[in-house]
Amino acid sequence: MKSKAILITLSLCFVVNAQTEIKLQLGSSDIQISKHIYGHFAEHLGRCIYGGFYVGEESEIPNLNGVRTDIISALKEMKIPNLRWPGGCFADTYHWKDGVGPKQDRPTIVNQWWGGVTEDNSFGTHDFLNLCEVLETEPYISGNIGSGTVREFADWLQYVNHDGVSPMADLRRKNGRKKPWDVRYWGLGNEAWGCGGHMTAEYYTDLYRQYATYMTDWSNSQKLYRVASGASDGDYRWTEVLMKNIPKNLIEAVALHSYSVIDWGNKGPAADFSEKQYFQTMQRAHMMDEYITKHVAIMDEYDPERKIDLIVDEWGGWYNVEPGTNPGFLYQQNTIRDAMIAGMTLNIFNNHAQRVTMANLAQAVNVLQAVILTEGEKLILTPTYHVMKMYAVHQDAMLIPLNFKTPQFSFEGQSLPALSVSASQNTSGDIHISLVNIDSQKAHAVSIPLEDIKYNKVSIEAIHSPEIQDHNTFDAPHKVGIKMFTEYYIKKDQLQLEIPAHSVLLVKIEAN
Ligand code: AHR
Numbered sequence: 223m224k225s226k227a228i229l230i231t232l233s234l235c236f237v238v239n240a241q242t243e244i245k246l247q248l249g250s251s252d253i254q255i256s257k258h259i260y261g262h263f264a265e266h267l268g269r270c271i272y273g274g275f276y277v278g279e280e281s282e283i284p285n286l287n288g289v290r291t292d293i294i295s296a297l298k299e300m301k302i303p304n305l306r307w308p309g310g311c312f313a314d315t316y317h318w319k320d321g322v323g324p325k326q327d328r329p330t331i332v333n334q335w336w337g338g339v340t341e342d343n344s345f346g347t348h349d350f351l352n353l354c355e356v357l358e359t360e361p362y363i364s365g366n367i368g369s370g371t372v373r374e375f376a377d378w379l380q381y382v383n384h385d386g387v388s389p390m391a392d393l394r395r396k397n398g399r400k401k402p403w404d405v406r407y408w409g410l411g412n413e414a415w416g417c418g419g420h421m422t423a424e425y426y427t428d429l430y431r432q433y434a435t436y437m438t439d440w441s442n443s444q445k446l447y448r449v450a451s452g453a454s455d456g457d458y459r460w461t462e463v464l465m466k467n468i469p470k471n472l473i474e475a476v477a478l479h480s481y482s483v484i485d486w487g488n489k490g491p492a493a494d495f496s497e498k499q500y501f502q503t504m505q506r507a508h509m510m511d512e513y514i515t516k517h518v519a520i521m522d523e524y525d526p527e528r529k530i531d532l533i534v535d536e537w538g539g540w541y542n543v544e545p546g547t548n549p550g551f552l553y554q555q556n557t558i559r560d561a562m563i564a565g566m567t568l569n570i571f572n573n574h575a576q577r578v579t580m581a582n583l584a585q586a587v588n589v590l591q592a593v594i595l596t597e598g599e600k601l602i603l604t605p606t607y608h609v610m611k612m613y614a615v616h617q618d619a620m621l622i623p624l625n626f627k628t629p630q631f632s633f634e635g636q637s638l639p640a641l642s643v644s645a646s647q648n649t650s651g652d653i654h655i656s657l658v659n660i661d662s663q664k665a666h667a668v669s670i671p672l673e674d675i676k677y678n679k680v681s682i683e684a685i686h687s688p689e690i691q692d693h694n695t696f697d698a699p700h701k702v703g704i705k706m707f708t709e710y711y712i713k714k715d716q717l718q719l720e721i722p723a724h725s726v727l728l729v730k731i732e733a734n
Contacts, residue, residue: 240629240667241667241668241669241718242626242627242628242629242641242666242667242668242669243626243668243669243670243671244624244625244626244643244655244657244668244669244670245624245625245626245670245671246622246624246645246653246655246670246671246674246675247622247623247624247625248622248647248674248675250622250623251620251621251622251623252620253575253576253620253621254575254618254619254620254621255572255575255616255617255618255619255620255621255646256575256579256580256617256618257301257303257617257618258303258304258360258533258579258580258581259568259571259572259575259578259579259580259581259616259617260301260302260303260568260581260610260613260614260616260617261302261303261304261305261306261362261535261580261581261582261583262297262302262304262305262306262582262583262585262586262593263305263306263307263310263535263536263582263583263584263585263586264305264306264307264308264585264586264587265307265308265309265310265311265312265313265336265584265585265589266308266309266310266312266316266333266336266341266345267309267310267312267333267335267336267551267552267585267589268336268337268548268550268551268552268553268588268589269551269553269587269588269589269596270585270586270587270588270589270592271308271345272341272344272345273588273596274290274293274586274587274588274589274594274596275289275290275293275345275353275586275587276288276289276290276344276345276349277289277290278344282599283598283599286356287349287352287353288344288345288349289349289353289356290596290601292601293587293594293596293601294353294356294357296593296594296601296603296607297357297359297586297593297594298357298358299611300593300607300610300611300614301611301614301617302357302359302586303359303360303617304359304360304361304362304407304580304582305350305353305354305357305359305360305361305362305586306362306363306364306409306535306582307350307361307362307363307364308350308363308364309335309364309412310335310364310412310536310584310585311335311336311412311413311416311417311418312333312335312336313364313365313366313409313411313412313418314366314367314368314369314370314411314412314417314418314419315331315333315334315335315366315368315369316331316366317331317366317370317374318346318347318366318374318378318381319374319377320343320346321343321345321346321347321349322346322347322348322381322393322394322397323397325342325343325344328342328343328344328346329343330342330343331343335417335550336550336551336552337548337549337550337551338550339550347378347381347382348397348398348399350363351382351403351405354403355403360406360407361403361405361407362407362408362409362449362535362580362582363378363382363405363407363408363409364408364409364411364412365378365408365409365410365411365433366411367410367411367414367418367419367429367430367433367451368411368412368414368417368418368419369419372432372433372436375410375433375436375437376436376437376438377389377390378390379405379408379437379438379440379446380438380440381393381394382394382402382403382404382405383402383403383404383405383439383440384402384440385401385402385440386440388440391440402440404444406444406445406446406447407447407449407580408437408446408447408448408449409449409451409477409535410430410433410434410448410449410450410451411426411429411430411433411451412451413451413454413479414426414429414451415451415453415454415457415460416454418451423459423460423463423464424463424467426451426464427450427463427464427467427468428467430450430451430464430468430472430473431467431468431469431472434448434468434472434473435472446474447474447475448472448473448474448475449474449475449476449477449533449535450464450468450473450475450476450477451477452464452476452477452478452479452532452533452535453477453478453479453517454478454479454480455479455480455509455513456509456512456513456516458516458517458520461476461478461517461520461521462520462524464476465520465521465523465524465525465530466524470525470529470530473530474530474531475530475531475532475533475579475580476517476521476530476531476532476533477532477533477534477535478513478514478517478532478533478534478535479534479535479536479537480509480510480513480534480536480537481506481536481537481538481539481540481584481590482503482506482507482537482538482539482540482563482567483506483539483540483541484499484502484503484506489540489541489542490541490542491541491542492539492541492542492544492554492555492556492557493555493557493691493693494691495541495557495559495690495691497633497662497690498633498634500559500662500690501631501633501634501636501638501662503539503559503563504562504563504566504631504638504660505636505638507539507562507563507566507567508566508638508639510534510537510566510567510570511570511574514532514534514570514571514574514577514578515574517532518532518574518577521577528576528577531577531578531579531580532574532577532578532579533578533579533580533581533582534571534578534580534581534582535580535581535582536582536584537567537581537582537583537584538560538563538564538583538584538585538590538591538606539554539559539560539563539590539591540552540554540584540590540591541554542554551588551589552589552590553588553589554590554591554592555595555693556591556592556595556604556605556606556693556694557605557690557691557692557693557702558605558685558686558687558689558690558691558692558693558702558724559690559691559724560591560604560605560606561605561606561608561609561685561702561726562658562660562690562724562726563591563606564583564591564605564606564609564610564726565609565613565642565656565658565685565726566642566658566660568609568610568613568616568644568656569642569643569644569656569658570642572616572621572644572646572656573621573623573624573644575621583606583610591606592604592606593606593607593610594607595696597696600696600699602694602695602696602699603694603699603703604693604694604702605685605687605692605693605694605702608685608702608703608704609685609726611704612656612683612685612704612726612728613656613728615646615648615652615654615728615730616644616646616654616656618648619646619647619648619649619654620646620647620648621644621645621646622645622646622647622653624643624644624645626641626643626668628640628641628642629641629661629664629666631660631661631662631664633662638660640659640660640661640664640666641657641658641659641660641666641668641721642657642658642660643655643656643657643658644656650733651733651734652730652731652732652733653675653677653729653730653731653733654728654729654730654731655670655728655729655731656726656727656728656729657721657726657727657728657729658721658725658726658727659721659722659723659724659725660724661723661724662690662723662724663723664723665720665721665722665723666720666721667718667719667720667721668718668719668720668721669716669717669718670716670717670729671715671716671717672712672715672716672717672731673715675731676733676734677731677732677733677734678732678733678734679730679731679732680710680712680717680729680730680731680732681706681729681730681732682706682707682708682710682719682727682728682729682730683704683705683706683707683727683728683730684704684705684706684707684722684725684726684727684728685702685703685704685705685725685726685727686705686707686722686724686725686726687701687702690724707719707727717729
């Protein structure tokens with residue numbers, strides 16, 4: 223039964239543009255959107271691990287082995303597919319053996335990149351990998367190449383993955399874990415061109431080849447997935463050198479980092495930003511499409527069979543820290559602007575799913591574009607959390623290519639595509655279309671032809687709030703969230719709606 227035509231009178235306070243038709247190219251692709259595009263990142267940085275995820279077993283905040291249970295529940299509900307750890311820049315300073323064994327015997331480490339704080343190493347390999355098991359998420363370990371050794375790296379792999387008798391597997395058992403964790407995803411260094419050692423691309427590729435040679439599939443249960451430290455933004459030469467110099471049998475993926483930052487010297491406030499800063503952030507976020515397209519074009523030259531993946535293992539908005547907080551802790555609020563970044567970026571990733579098979583939002587808790595913020599025992603879910611949760615329907619679904627011409631979002635003589643869209647179909651035949659209107663002033667009317675689709679029901683969810691600066695606070699935690707959107711109608715097999723200014727919508731077309 224087709225859903226009844228619903229006509230709701232809109233009390234729109236926005237100007238509406240002419241209608242855009244979005245055509246679904248059903249049956250025209252066999253590309254799966256990897257669930258790993260919806261991955262996250264937890265670095266030893268500020269209050270992400272210590273004072274965020276990890277409060278310790280003695281804490282009065284409810285916890286499981288020291289990890290907050292409210293964070294565990296929220297991440298599970300969001301369907302977190304993977305978690306990258308321990309950095310970031312921190313990864314190339316981290317010596318994993320300092321974080322195993324009895325906690326009282328562990329040496330301290332000074333977190334040289336992030337605030338110079340002394341950490342007690344109470345959250346280490348076991349804590350992280352056991353947490354991933356509880357979250358039912360894949361761990362993605364970032365190994366130390368910048369200040370470590372090949373032996374240290376190979377030992378870590380043996381420690382977590384070897385089931386037989388070996389020095390590191392025996393040490394793991396002595397430390398309380400019998401079975402290996404079978405970790406598949408390994409990063410070989412992080413930002414090798416910067417905090418990971420300030421290397422040239424040529425030097426890094428030589429080092430990469432050396433490290434990758436000694437990485438062994440100890441468990442044999444799954445093939446290792448080795449990720450080369452990638453370029454930042456439009457550094458295409460870096461990708462080219464990696465693709466040219468690393469033999470294909472030593473690599474599974476090349477990384478890319480790209481942050482939506484207006485100006486590294488003047489990033490602007492996270493919540494109290496101007497209309498101009500909003501537009502500039504959207505410009506930066508929109509660049510992701512160009513970066514991916516150009517990096518992929520280089521990869522296509524050296525790997526036309528598309529065996530090597532591109533993974534964007536750090537992305538998100540980056541602003542000034544909240545006033546009065548440690549500048550090295552990167553703690554920032556998260557607004558409707560961040561929901562726009564997340565919605566648009568995830569649509570870009572979905573539409574590039576043929577090469578982009580993993581991505582990691584920076585970061586999960588209390589750092590940069592976090593999905594969760596905590597203050598003492600309080601916790602809030604940010605607008606970005608709600609986008610991630612809403613978009614989880616795309617995880618492992620088949621990409622549906624689209625055909626549409628977006629209207630423009632103009633500001634002071636410059637313009638950007640106002641609409642960003644991606645669509646997928648799951649194994650039950652349900653179709654999901656995620657629509658983002660980044661235009662801060664105008665709603666945009668769209669129509670989606672449904673005549674080729676056998677459906678039972680259409681429903682729409684929305685993330686919207688009156689102001690682009692709106693956000694959740696510890697006193698008002700539910701200001702921004704997911705709501706049902708009823709302002710649409712179906713006429714002559716066309717779904718018609720107006721996407722309000724600065725909003726993210728998810729159209730669900732349930733199969734018959
Ligand atoms: O996510 C914060 C930092 O940004 C990471 O540690 C580093 O890789 C990047 O520069």
